[in-house]
Amino acid sequence: MKKIASVLAVLLYVANLAKAQEPQMAKLIVHYKFSHLRDTTNKANPYTENMVLFLGQSASVYKSYDRKLQEALMRKQVADQIAEQKGSGGPMNIKITNKMSSTNTEYFQFPADGKFMRKERLITPYLVEEKMPEIKWKISADTMTLGGMHCQKAMTHFKGRDYTAWFSPDLPFHSGPWKLNGLPGLILEAYDKNKEVVFKFDSMEEAVPMVKSATAAAPEGQHGFTMIGMDDPNIDPNLIAVPTDAVRTTEKEFNNLRDAMRKDPNAFAQGAMNSANMRGGAPGGGGPGGPVMKIQVTGGPVINNPLELPEKK
Numbered sequence: 001m002k003k004i005a006s007v008l009a010v011l012l013y014v015a016n017l018a019k020a021q022e023p024q025m026a027k028l029i030v031h032y033k034f035s036h037l038r039d040t041t042n043k044a045n046p047y048t049e050n051m052v053l054f055l056g057q058s059a060s061v062y063k064s065y066d067r068k069l070q071e072a073l074m075r076k077q078v079a080d081q082i083a084e085q086k087g088s089g090g091p092m093n094i095k096i097t098n099k100m101s102s103t104n105t106e107y108f109q110f111p112a113d114g115k116f117m118r119k120e121r122l123i124t125p126y127l128v129e130e131k132m133p134e135i136k137w138k139i140s141a142d143t144m145t146l147g148g149m150h151c152q153k154a155m156t157h158f159k160g161r162d163y164t165a166w167f168s169p170d171l172p173f174h175s176g177p178w179k180l181n182g183l184p185g186l187i188l189e190a191y192d193k194n195k196e197v198v199f200k201f202d203s204m205e206e207a208v209p210m211v212k213s214a215t216a217a218a219p220e221g222q223h224g225f226t227m228i229g230m231d232d233p234n235i236d237p238n239l240i241a242v243p244t245d246a247v248r249t250t251e252k253e254f255n256n257l258r259d260a261m262r263k264d265p266n267a268f269a270q271g272a273m274n275s276a277n278m279r280g281g282a283p284g285g286g287g288p289g290g291p292v293m294k295i296q297v298t299g300g301p302v303i304n305n306p307l308e309l310p311e312k313k
Contacts, residue, residue, distance in 0.1 A: 070102055
């Protein structure tokens, strides 16, 4: 842990030399156990998920670790179905079964520039830019140790909930899980008063660049295969980069799109497929005149206690 702290001290010194919002490699990875009581009628079974925060010199991204595992499983589902239907002569019917829900939102923080962005997925990736949340913290003298790191207590009211956070002054970052930020040190743990939302520190490690195999090859008949709604598995997960393929949109426009998807998810998915097909980027290398795929999306969590609550008037 002392080694990590010394590395971070250097990062703090050179942070101002980095150009904000440009792609940069993560230096530190923090794992969290996320718990959220989404369904108040089922209090004995809160939603849980493994999350991860990638920290670079001047940026961070918070995303689902479990989702990456699910994406690998879904890729296999699609590849198997394409292989089975290949040469049938008819339209490909691709069914994606996802029995586990996971967070598909990624949160990008650029503290030095006061920039905050969300990457959302509604089949197609979207990028929504927000103002960096301004959180008014009250720092306490209370301390504790998490993962061998000295931490200090802070409290605030944010997005309709009263939060307690534990941050480490020895870790020179102003970021944290989700939208939490603004403390003089990395937020390692946070929870609301009722423990309905919990970001629990799990582990920490130095980032190691991904080593690509020069001999790796795509399965026969799947060269260049890309599936809409899934990230490229060949991109180093330690790279913190605002997606260039995402459609930039406003909060209002994104909410309208999300409502349309909830109303008829299959029609929405087919529309996204058709749009990609016109651009020559449909799954399976379709392009204009390529195969038409019917997609069925199943599953979906019950949420009557959202993460962000409206403020009481």
